[in-house]
Amino acid sequence: MSTPDDDVTRWALRARSGDRDALERFVRATQRDVWRFVAHLADVSVADDLAQETYARALTTLRGFAGRSSAKTWLLVIARRVVVDQVRMARSRPRLASGAGWELAADRGSPVSGAEAVVELNMLLDALDPDRREALVLTQVLGLPYAEAAAVVGCPIGTIRSRVARAREDLVRAVEGGSATEVG
Numbered sequence: 001m002s003t004p005d006d007d008v009t010r011w012a013l014r015a016r017s018g019d020r021d022a023l024e025r026f027v028r029a030t031q032r033d034v035w036r037f038v039a040h041l042a043d044v045s046v047a048d049d050l051a052q053e054t055y056a057r058a059l060t061t062l063r064g065f066a067g068r069s070s071a072k073t074w075l076l077v078i079a080r081r082v083v084v085d086q087v088r089m090a091r092s093r094p095r096l097a098s099g100a101g102w103e104l105a106a107d108r109g110s111p112v113s114g115a116e117a118v119v120e121l122n123m124l125l126d127a128l129d130p131d132r133r134e135a136l137v138l139t140q141v142l143g144l145p146y147a148e149a150a151a152v153v154g155c156p157i158g159t160i161r162s163r164v165a166r167a168r169e170d171l172v173r174a175v176e177g178g179s180a181t182e183v184g
Contacts (some may be wrong), residue, residue: 004073005070005072005073005116006028006070006071007025007027008026008054008071008072009031009067009071009072010022011023011025011026011029011071012026012062012065012067012071012074013065013067015062016062016063016065018082023059026071027055028035030071030072030075031051031055033055033072033076033142034051034055034075034079035047035048035051036137036141036142037076037079037080037137037138038050038051038054038079038082038083040125040133040134040137040141041080041083041130041133041134041137042083042086042087042123050079050082050083050086050115051079053082053086054075054078054079054082057078057081058074058075058078061078061184069148069151070148072144072148073144073148073151073152076138076142076144076152077151077152080134080152080153087103114152119149124171124174124175125175128167128170128171129166129167131153131163131169132152132163132164132166132167132170133167134163135149135153135160135163135167136159136160136163136167136168137165138152138153138165139160140164146160146161146164
């Protein structure tokens with residue numbers, strides 16, 4: 001069950017003044033959504049690190065949070081920037097060829113303890129265009145209203161609506177085609 005955004009924002013505002021109980025409530029109320037968001041945008045294997053970096057950045061800038069948007073929206077904007085920074089850093093580093101690459105890919109794609117449906121869903125989401133995946137995760141997985149998702153991404157609400165619609169079309173096409181690699 002999710003915590004109402006007003007409570008989360010109230011805790012963030014109290015936490016910026018040094019209320020440790022409010023800070024703990026704020027983190028507990030948002031950590032699941034932050035982790036899921038960065039896991040869908042980047043990769044599950046780095047989600048813990050990216051979520052931790054999100055909170056590190058958020059806590060250092062919490063005093064500047066004015067409450068003009070919900071604290072959850074503010075935090076997801078930070079999480080998005082963390083992922084973008086991680087992608088830029090990963091692209092700037094040279095990659096080493098490894099004979100174990102196929103083993104890692106095989107391990108990632110193998111269903112664990114009967115969770116085939118979850119694995120297939122994640123494969124479908126991973127195959128989406130990144131902008132469409134981000135819009136879909138924000139609105140359909142995290143449950144943000146379109147206006148808040150637009151604020152997180154920094155684009156017009158109509159853009160979010162069209163990205164979600166196209167993501168849904170891509171998913172339907174992929175499921176009908178029987179392959180997660182056909183998305184996009």
